[in-house]
Amino acid sequence: MSQPLSFNRRKALGILGAGSAGALLAACSPSQQADQGNSGGNSTGGSGDKVTISFRLWDDQVQKAYQKAFTEFTKQNPDIEVKTNLVPWANYWTQLPVDVGSGAIDDLFWTNSSNFQQYADAGKISDVNSLLGSIDDAWVKPVVDQYTYKDKLWGIPQIADANGIFYNKSIISDVDPKIISRIGKLKWRPGAGSGDNLLSTLKMLTVDKNGKAATDAGFDGKNIKTYGYNAAYDLQAIYFPFIGSNGGRWQQGNGSNKFVFGSDPKTVQAFEYIVDLINKYHVAPSAADTNDNGDFSLNQFLQGHMAIFQSGTYNLANISDGAKFDWAIARNPAGTAGSFGVASGVVVAASAATKNTDAVKKLLRFLGSADGNKFIGESGSALPAVSTAQSSWVDFWKAKNIDVQAFVDAANGDTIPAPLGTGGSASSDAYDPILKEIFLGRTPVKSGLAQAEAKANAAIGH
């Protein structure tokens, strides 16, 4: 009796071992974790004479604006229906290549500048010139430049991000009302040298659990009640604006995507300053809180535990909805090169595999027009990338008594280019763990950045 049992179990376990290991890839597939949006599906077909176009994006606020836009579009084009497919940011860039590769991609999808080149190179997206024949002058130029590759534009500009700081007027007034007038003129200098007033301001605003400010003797930097600032491992909100405002570079530029962030002394200075704010002066949350929790600082600000929150237009709606205190917006702290934001926009790309080319062309023309793009502005969810539609966004916030002039100025001000052609997540996967260690204060900034740069360049073949 034992033999057959032994034989069966051995065979069963053999199959179990083989199957479970072999199925590992499938089990790890991000499709297992994707949180499909309300409209779901990757429908590209039609029912009867009606054509259904699917549209993928990652922002639920803008999704609501698009749904209104698509209702209007369908009124004008009764034979075309558009469905949105929300894939959260956390899974977006792992899900997208899988779906593009398998042919299960939506007709249209949002992309950012880090990722579009690989789809263009593989012939998976169609360029705007061949689809629509021309480029609209009303499209915001930095976004058009950002997505122009091999002399072709690879998406219709939809959103132009602008950076700035949100500040809690109540916290600041309680510390010293005079600081309010300083907020729009904050300056930082490498090593908090001559001319720097950011660090001294943040020290005054940071208070520990015992009520001592960071300027006081006996300040407990490990137990903070109110943070002065949100210095953190955050590309768009923090370290890119700091790099730009110090005249530093992330990539070589001039057509090369080679990383230079570890060898550019000004970039190293910018990182040293940010890391010191966290680990030396304790005026910002520990990287143990923020490295893997992108919403930690936003939540601290909304809960009234942070005085200054540096971010961008993409958090304006969240703060407007969630803040129960008096707040305002100002420009980013200025470095030696001035106050900088990130030249970062979002475009909608057209899948080359779409079977509804004519309907897609109609929809792209609509989305690239002021009439189509204004729905995003009217919802207040993001700054439209069609310049003639931007007034709708300003008007929305004016009606709520929120002055967004600092963002408008930033959109027309100095910017550092967003990462370009970084091989999808390959390079960030290489530098990400090292940069996290730098922010935790366990790896020296200079040697850590040099190591991260080498790994990131190796990941994209430099």
Next chain:
Amino acid sequence: MTNARGRALRRTAVGYGLLAPSMIGIGLFLIIPVLVAIAVSFDSWNIISPPKWLGPQNYISVLTDPDVWHSFLVTAQYTLLVIPTQTILGLGLAVLLSKRLPGTPVFRVIFALPWICAPLTLGIVWKWVFAPTGGLLNAIIGTRVEWLTDFSLALPAVSFVSVWTQTGYVALFYLAGLSGVPKDIQDAARVDGAGEVGVFWRITMPLLRPTTFFVLATSIISSFQVFDTVYAMTGGGPGAPGRTDVIAHRIYSLAFEQLDLGKASALSVILMIGLIVLTVLQQVYFRRRITYDVAN
């Protein structure tokens, strides 16, 4: 003779007919994915573009990659932390549950609940429990500990959650095993003067060897495939290479972050072969010691 042969053929045909639905399922969902993974392991493939034949290069790259060996080491450490702990705790829990005390059925369900829940969800909940600011655990102990970003604490923290998840599951198997241990043998030992500890170690445990073999074999396989909990709690970090960068997380990273399906598949195949070898070794070891149904 012809009739007998015909009957035998019919029986065989009926047998295969009855097996067909299962065989189709196994073929579609087990064998074909394994064969595809093996085929892809010899290709250069970024998912987006068509795969290109590369030969054994992916295997050479993977086996000479220090990060991969680091991941094997982390996985081995994780296995050493998790398997003995959950097996001992599961056995102890099963012994307690087998006493048929009041409320035992309720406790059986409670202890199995973590295993029933989705690991990714549990990982997210435990990430909050371990959060340095606003986390439940630090609030209870009244001090700030950075559980998931500290080099020495991250792997034990993840291992703890795995033990917490799996112990009830292990206990269920031991409970089933304990119910199959013949009472007459235990009683005979007691009559011969053996104490309860002696009965447990000399009678019960040897008779539980088939259960122990099954528990260890499946637990080791699943510990080498742990992914969801690590992904949710630490993302493989902290550090570079990551302190919790287990082998399944490295495969995920190669496949879906670095878009290198060829290397990811090669590593999957190596893992599969390693687990088959490990399982066969366990089988050989236990076969010498397993006592099945002595009644026959």
